Amino acid sequence: MLLGNPNTGKTTLFNRLCGLRHKTANFPGTTLESRLGVVRAGSGEIRLDDLPGVYSIELDQHEARVCRLALEGSLALGGESVRAPDAVCVVLDATSLPRNLRMLGEALRRRLPMIVAVNMIDIARRRGIVINTAALERELGCPVVPVSGRTGEGVEALVAALERPRLATTTPPGDPTGERDWVERLAQIAEADTTPSADTFTERLDLAFTHPVVGLAVFALVMTGVFWALFRLATIPMDLIDSLFTSLGGFVASALPDGLIASMLVDGVIPGVGGVAVFLPQICLLFFLFSLLEDTGYLARASFVADRVLRPFGLPGHAFIPLLSSHACALPGIMAARAIPDRRERLATILVAPFMTCSARLPVYVLLTSLLFKDSPAMAALAFTGCYALGACAGVVSALIFRRTILRGEGRPMALELPSYKRPSVRDALMNAWDRGLVFARNAGSVILSISIVLWWLAAYPVAPPTPESAALREQAAALVHSQPAEAGALITRADSNEAQHRLESSFAGMLGRAVEPALAPIGYDWRISIGVLSSFAAREVFVSTMAVVLTGHEDADSEGVLGRIRQAKRDDGVTPVLTRATAWSLLVFFVLAMQCLPTLVVTAREAGGWKWAALQFAWMTGVAYAAALTTFTICKAMGIA
Template structure:
């Protein structure tokens, strides 16, 4: 009986197209978890071979070497040496055909493991366009492993690999791999050079436009201008195109609320469904288009090869705050969500730099702030998208500047140690892979929807109950909200929030917002006891904020949302990544103090400046 592979693992350097190849092989048949005992993401899926067999595929974290210097590389090493997971039947070592000098080192290390190995020579289409000629049979002979060409951005680009998965496995041999000394590394590099010179012919004239593009995009002045334009365009799209799409989502909830009201008898159950569930959950779901647009831009920038260049470009400015360009990508990821941003700090090898980046990541304006920002900015500048965009960019910029100031304070006692030089691979520019973008957006949409269907749904139901159940100490006169348990809670919180301009309605809405800040919008709608469908609720809430709240209160709440760490999941991530309760409480303490101080100064100063 033939021994065919049933469990394969994809191994390769960052930027080799490994994850794009994984997406091509598995499509939507993926599941994401964490490795046992560590917080590194584990991606697994199911692929079909050429004969139709199912094969389990594991996408290992990107690694330059098995001599690990980061958590991700350590996990990759431990998986394929059998210390963290079941050994795969076959290792697929993915290498970039346009950058074999760098990527062949991993192949030479992997073949020492004794696990059957096949080399996937990825990006072959680009190599051919650049005039790079590779002798595949000679390369396979030199490496002692089969070599198959792949193009992960083409629909049929994995067919040679799928066909190879139906080949019988060679016998497994004893592993000879061990951590390399300096002499071993030199010997490996010499072997890489020998194999490259014998199997690869590069063109006499460099046809790669990357260097020419980099002269402009990596310019110390024009590069920063382009980066600012890219980020501004992103936020403009979020606010303009996203708002247009949000209107269509509102229409869906409008229709749904009307249908439920017509078919249910008046009473508590209808109030729960219409106001608590449709109103509460719908109040957050309507912002899904804007959140996905933000993710789309970040995914496309990462796939194109631009993000590492932005990190390199910002290395010198960030060094003024005691950080390096290594912190840029985790901080940029935090604009979408602080949790993956905090997890992305694992690539930062210096512990103090990593801790500083973790502590300032929540200051990046995550996508959960978009619902509140959008509501308040629309109340300040209705029908004025340019002013609204300028204010949105200003809020994001405030978070960035504040983060750099906090980093400077945290790193000041250790400034004499200096920063290690930034060494980062700059991959060739490429068009983003549509398949990877779609899968990435789908994964993030599912994460958001699961959050809405669990945490946010539970919080909105709890808040609806607090607004509905009367307080035993309430007076007979007054509005239903004032007579409820929520009203009594709001009155108690007034002693804390009155100096920064928050009335009892805002105070009540901030309570569930401590667990998930996007709930603030739906909670405000419930606090004001709105009636009608979702579209009417949104419009009435915006009108009431515009007409009833003072300018000082609106600005104060915006500043509160910039700094306040209103996300329990972020606290959990900080505790997990630092393995310390202390750092979690320090982060929460300084952020709440900043939020209160910023709101207090903004509120009192605005009152002073606008006083008659």
């Protein structure tokens, strides 16, 4: 097991030792993740468990409890057998040895075979810190290896030491005074020749990055850069995945005979999983960039800048990463909230994270803003920005309400270690992005797959017989197929559209749409829009293809022809447009604020510790969205916008 303080370079060392030979898993019954890797050594393979970084294993904290239980042999990663570890490798930060020695003392008191890795030895050397590892080894009686996970220095010696761990010959006293004396004595032995130089570079940068004005400007600049990268660079692989799933759907449709399985795969599983998998590049890129920023040391400073902004709303600085991540997808955002130490603050962050505008909302915004501002791209862009601002404002105000009511209580003031600034490791960032991508893909492959099947079933059953209109169109097409094949093709397309519309109207989803119509009528939605709202629970962007099918019979809402037909589609009275301007505004506001994502609710229930939190999140967001949509619709009507 790999044990150590945060910021000791433990993860970099783990990556250096195991490479891609690892898996990420949860400790059973917890939301805490860890990685289990394999080190190739001379005598075979060594399994290495990377425990969470903690300042002390005796703290009354979730991570510390997990470390204690894992060291006692009463807890193991999911899928692994529960047993005491064969040995513990304690990772110490060579640039901050005295504090790290306390953790070493705690590990020594567990009386397990041990190896000590004095990491970041290269950085320590540059700063004039000399660690006498030979003297430390003599004093402790177990292997002590100077190493640099970043450069690979000493890694071979560490692998050799991992094969021959030894029980230490010393056990530090348990009382505070005795422990302090032990640490001081050991630090004197190890750092006898040290004359550290002042880290003026870090000191100067800290003054700038935590400055009330300059710090905020740098923070805004860095986050703008992250956003730009997310929405520019990720577009290419996103389009590739999208076209891959489209081709896969086409291939399966042509390869399988018409029937239940083909329909389930083509209309349910492939678009359902594809609709979520398309966000994989954004999620990987987001974690890659965060990993780089964290490695430079900037993220710890940014947390303090964010703390000044978020604290008035009852959220800690730690919440900015979950909230920012939620702009790509709420799922990794909610999972990132694990890093918030205070339970109430963590729950508040989880509850409001889906208010942030995720990428799945963007197709809906594109559809509605292009309907609202057909000839004014500037106004459409402004409306887009307004949607982002509205989501963020609703999120922080909701957090304030939760923190003043059901999650009332003093927040935990922040104390963070501020590591020295350094060049980030691209290798570590890539591996982190890979890990996060795998976790997300696993989620898409299980929960989202099940949800897709259920929603497909609701939209596909009961199967409606062809309408007389479509039957007539097919008869006409059959008569013209030899003389006018182009005309026949157009008639068949019209028949297909007619049948698709009719199938959806007659399905359970259509029945539900009609059932909820009275509830949604006050905000301007008829039964067709209600079907779109209900179907978007699978994923918000499903709204666009559903509306295209319901209103035009085609799934592709991108073409101007289909957009025009959506604009011209009429309600049951044959006069009123389905999407009036007032309805479009109401829908836009509704989609900014509503919890239209079943996978998010599943992850909220898991991360917050119960379905009651997911139910609260759903009820709160839907309530806020309904009230805001009602207000918008009423104002629009009062102003004569119809």
